[in-house]
Amino acid sequence: MIKTLHAISRATTLALVLAAAVACAGAPTALAEPPRTPPGMGTGFRRPMFLEHLFRPELVMRYQTELGLTQEQKESITAAIKRAQERLVPLQWDVEAKAQAVEKLVDRDKVDVDQALAAASEVIALEGKIKQEHLRLLLEIKNALTTEQQQKLAELRPDRRGDGRGPRPLDRPGSGR
Numbered sequence: 001m002i003k004t005l006h007a008i009s010r011a012t013t014l015a016l017v018l019a020a021a022v023a024c025a026g027a028p029t030a031l032a033e034p035p036r037t038p039p040g041m042g043t044g045f046r047r048p049m050f051l052e053h054l055f056r057p058e059l060v061m062r063y064q065t066e067l068g069l070t071q072e073q074k075e076s077i078t079a080a081i082k083r084a085q086e087r088l089v090p091l092q093w094d095v096e097a098k099a100q101a102v103e104k105l106v107d108r109d110k111v112d113v114d115q116a117l118a119a120a121s122e123v124i125a126l127e128g129k130i131k132q133e134h135l136r137l138l139l140e141i142k143n144a145l146t147t148e149q150q151q152k153l154a155e156l157r158p159d160r161r162g163d164g165r166g167p168r169p170l171d172r173p174g175s176g177r
Contacts, residue, residue, distance in 0.1 A: 054138040055145070055153050057081055063156045067149045080140035087133050091126055098123045 060077060102123055105116045
């Protein structure tokens, strides 16, 4: 009974963290796919290549059997997710509050540019901290995996093209990237 309650508690915590991560992923960030730039408008921002070497928690969970994760690894990753949640939730509350303040400033007929930029800078700084916490989590997850598990996960990773054709070449071990 107690083990079942602990399992439910862990599952609920993981679901909350993943929901928060998905919610944050909806906002354009360096860790999310940026919007496409219209032709003739420059190159825009690209997803950092270093993210190709990291693995999202839901991917590790999806392939835990194929990876042969040990109980110790599962506990380590779960602990990293919990720590991330403890750091992310307060930051997300702060971002929302600061963003609402910026919205009030820019919802006027005439905007005080310096005031709006100063307030927006606070939001941008908090978003940077959120990105850093997401990156910390991805790094901790990678460190919990063996080299062989990382290679296997790179092979299993769905492609990011969305066409169902399997991993892209740079997701495969030994591809030089």
